[in-house]
Amino acid sequence: xxxxxxxxxxxxxxxxxxxxxxxxxxxxxxxxxxxxxxxxxxxxxxxxxxxxxxxxxxxxxxxxxxxxxxxxxxxxxxxxxxxxxxxxxxxxxxxxxxxxxxxxxxxxxxxxxxxxxxxxxxxxxxxxxxxxxxxxxxxxxxxxxxxxxxxxxxxxxxxxxxxxxxxxxxxxxxxxxxxxxxxxxxxxxxxxxxxxxxxxxxxxxxxxxxxxxxxxxxxxxxxxxxxxxxxxxxxxxxxxxxxxxxxxxxxxxxxxxxxxxxxxxxxxxxxxxxxxxxxxxxxxxxxxxxxxxxxxxxxxxxxxxxxxxxxxxxxxxxxxxxxxxxxxxxxxxxxxxxxxxxxxxxxxxxxxxxxxxxxxxxxxxxxxxxxxxxxxxxxxxxxxxxxxxxxxxxxxxxxxxxxxxxxxxxxxxxxxxxxxxxxxxxxxxxxxxxxxxxxxxxxxxxxxxxxxxxxxxxxxxxxxxxxxxxxxxxxxxxxxxxxxxxxxxxxxxxxxxxxxxxxxxxxxxxxxxxxxxxxxxxxxxxxxxxxxxxxxxxxxxxxxxxxxxxxxxxxxxx
Numbered sequence: 001x002x003x004x005x006x007x008x009x010x011x012x013x014x015x016x017x018x019x020x021x022x023x024x025x026x027x028x029x030x031x032x033x034x035x036x037x038x039x040x041x042x043x044x045x046x047x048x049x050x051x052x053x054x055x056x057x058x059x060x061x062x063x064x065x066x067x068x069x070x071x072x073x074x075x076x077x078x079x080x081x082x083x084x085x086x087x088x089x090x091x092x093x094x095x096x097x098x099x100x101x102x103x104x105x106x107x108x109x110x111x112x113x114x115x116x117x118x119x120x121x122x123x124x125x126x127x128x129x130x131x132x133x134x135x136x137x138x139x140x141x142x143x144x145x146x147x148x149x150x151x152x153x154x155x156x157x158x159x160x161x162x163x164x165x166x167x168x169x170x171x172x173x174x175x176x177x178x179x180x181x182x183x184x185x186x187x188x189x190x191x192x193x194x195x196x197x198x199x200x201x202x203x204x205x206x207x208x209x210x211x212x213x214x215x216x217x218x219x220x221x222x223x224x225x226x227x228x229x230x231x232x233x234x235x236x237x238x239x240x241x242x243x244x245x246x247x248x249x250x251x252x253x254x255x256x257x258x259x260x261x262x263x264x265x266x267x268x269x270x271x272x273x274x275x276x277x278x279x280x281x282x283x284x285x286x287x288x289x290x291x292x293x294x295x296x297x298x299x300x301x302x303x304x305x306x307x308x309x310x311x312x313x314x315x316x317x318x319x320x321x322x323x324x325x326x327x328x329x330x331x332x333x334x335x336x337x338x339x340x341x342x343x344x345x346x347x348x349x350x351x352x353x354x355x356x357x358x359x360x361x362x363x364x365x366x367x368x369x370x371x372x373x374x375x376x377x378x379x380x381x382x383x384x385x386x387x388x389x390x391x392x393x394x395x396x397x398x399x400x401x402x403x404x405x406x407x408x409x410x411x412x413x414x415x416x417x418x419x420x421x422x423x424x425x426x427x428x429x430x431x432x433x434x435x436x437x438x439x440x441x442x443x444x445x446x447x448x449x450x451x452x453x454x455x456x457x458x459x460x461x462x463x464x465x466x467x468x469x470x471x472x473x474x475x476x477x478x479x480x481x482x483x484x485x486x487x488x489x490x491x492x493x494x495x496x497x498x499x500x501x502x503x504x505x506x507x508x509x510x511x512x513x514x515x516x517x518x519x520x521x522x523x524x525x526x527x528x529x530x531x532x533x534x535x536x537x538x539x540x541x542x543x544x545x546x547x548x549x550x551x552x553x554x555x556x557x558x
Contacts, residue, residue, distance in 0.1 A: 011048050018052055055083040062088045072111065084111050086144075090121025116144035123150035123172055133160035146190075152176065158183040168192075174220075176200050181207045188213035188540065193244075195220040205232045213540055215240040223249055223269050227257045237307075238539040240291040249290070251314070252276055252283025255335065258294055260306030282333045285325040287346055289315040293539045311341035313536040315379075324349050326378055330366035340480075341375040343536035345487070348380030356382070360470035367478035374480050379487030379497075379532045396436045397422060397429050398455070399462050404488045404498045404521065405455040413523070416451035436462075456498070460519040467500060471515045475504040487532045497531045498522065 013021075025038045039057035042049040058080040061072070075081050117132075124147045132142075142161050146168035154177050157164055165187050169175070171194035186208050195201075201221060204211065212235055216226070226241055248270040256262035267273070276283050293311035300306045312335075325346040354362075359382070367373060382403070398405055398418050405412040412418050415437070422430045438447055440458050467486075475481045482504050489497040498521040505513045520529035529535075530545075537545050 011046070015052050018049075019056065022056070054078070054080055058083045060084075060086040060088065063090070081111060082113050084114060086116040086118070087111060087114055088118040090119065113141060115141060116146075117142060118146040120146060120148050120170060123148045125149075126151045126153065126155060129155065129160065148172070149175065153178050154181070156181050156183075158185060166190075168215075171195070171219075177203070177207055182209075183207060184209050187211060188215075190215040190217070191219055191221075192217040193219065198225070201225045201229060204229045208233075210235050212236060213238040215541055217242050218244045220244055223247065224266065227253075227262075227266065230257050231260075231262065234296075237295055238293045238541070240537065240541050242289045242533075246288040248286045248288065248316075250283060251285040251287065251329075252281075254290065255309075258292055258307065258309055259335070260300075261304070282328050285314070285328055285346060287314040287316045289313075289533070289536075291536065291538045291541070293341075308338040309335040310338060311538040312339060313341075313343040313538055315343075315345040315533065315536060316347065323347055326380065327362060327366065330363060331369070336370045336373075338372060339370065340372050341538060342370070342373060343375075343377045343532070343538075345379035345532050345536065348378070348382065357466055357470065360467075361473065364470065364473040364477050367474055367481070370478055372480055373478050375483045376474070376478075376481060377485035377487065377532070377535060379489075396432050396462075398433060399436055399459055404459055404519070412455055414451065414455060415449050415453045418455060419451070454524070456519060456521045456524065460500075464517065468502075468515050468517060471502045471504070471517065472512055475506075475512045475515060479510055485535060487535075499529050499532075499535075501529060 022038045022042070037057060039053040042053035043057060044050070058075050058078070061075065061084055072081070072084075075084060129147075141163065143163050144166040145161070145164065146166075148170045150172040152173050152175055154169075154175050156178060157167065162185060164183065164185055167183075167186055167188070168190040170192040174194050174197055176197040177200045181203075187210055189208060189211060190213075196204075200207070202225075204214075211233055214229065214233075214236060217240070221241075221243070223241070223243070226239070230236060230239065250269060250272065252273065253266050253269045270286075272284060291311070291313040292309060294307040294309050296307055297305060326344055326348045329342075329344060329346075367376070398412060398421070405418070412421055418433065419430075422433060434449065435445070437449055437458060438445060440461055441447075441449075443449075471484050474484060484502045484504070486500045486502075487497055488499065498519070500517055500519050502515055502517040504515055507513045518526070520526055534545055
């Protein structure tokens, strides 16, 4: 087919198919280093694509510096004000909102078909929200609101916005719900920075009878309060909990609450319950942050779980315990048969005699018991616990550290960094390092290494064979596995983490065709891959983060 014919056929596609195609592209690289929205590119192609693309392009307006009137006037003059569905003022980051200035409602123009309002950079109060609600078109159409809220009371939003489905609040102070308060249309609630009052927490099921998604970020809400909310809200199926003050929680207290079979009161979530078995089991796995997705069991019996667990994420910053919580979960956790997504950032301390291959084979064998697992990630510093292989006469320093060079405390990013680090060790080890580098790069023995060359791609090449073999074995023994991520750094590195992302490609009969991996590390020229805390989100929270905060290219490399 000629290029002109292909172009002609593309132009004649219906808008629904064009939108589907564009959803897989996101941005276009027009020139090296210059990115443009796909709809902006199509709008400059021809009149047919322009008529399709411009309403989509103006569907969401981002105004980072609050020049709202000028931006919306431009859209209105262009004749596309009715196409706007989402207005975002300032930052898109829910967790980094500022509260320095109050936003005035008079600054907000009338956008008749607005469905979503995001304003996280400037605080909004009761007066602003009331003025917004008095616009009848806003009142009847707004479905998603994300605000930096600076009042100590929250009004009856159902009365003001009867179609509201999602409410995200970054609180400047603790908030109580005004009485009477009822929001039966609300299905998703996110709270950040401060907390709902204890009285409001106790009445969540009454105030939000159809709540499905609850997200609590950096709040003072205690784990016991969260358990009470989960137990009294039968519609609640998705929870994210990241408290402001990290407090240890044992997994044995959480799981019965999630699946709806808790028959014992929790005395202290950081300590074992008296009715637990004495021997160390999965119940004693400790964590701080959690997220899960559950779904109701269709016809539960009297003594059986009321919910099945679909997704589970656990994260703990202090990984000093000399035990292997990862294997404890993989080998003896009771909910393996229903879980589709598992992200574990907890204590990993394998037997020091194990090689990397030995340990990953143990992980792979344990995945036999997880028949529905699609996405699996773990974060753990294996350095000092196991080696890539048993020591050989030519064990290469730096290149054979199980912690990637860019993830090490020394931050050995380039050959120059490595040479400076290795000048204090034996000459023969340094020569082994240089020889191996030349061999990987396929350079002659007398070649001079470029001191600015990055080490991480070379570390990746050297260990790709054994890591890909481990992932292939996982995929072979777990026939549903689609994606695996190994976070190589210590979890204390919150913002910048190195990770090895793997995709599994299968044949028509379900057998493994190939596994494709990409290594990501901080300050590289490769696309940014989300840190563990972002990747470990589940359900709708993960979709929202991917749509608003993650570079899509990082998820489509393979």
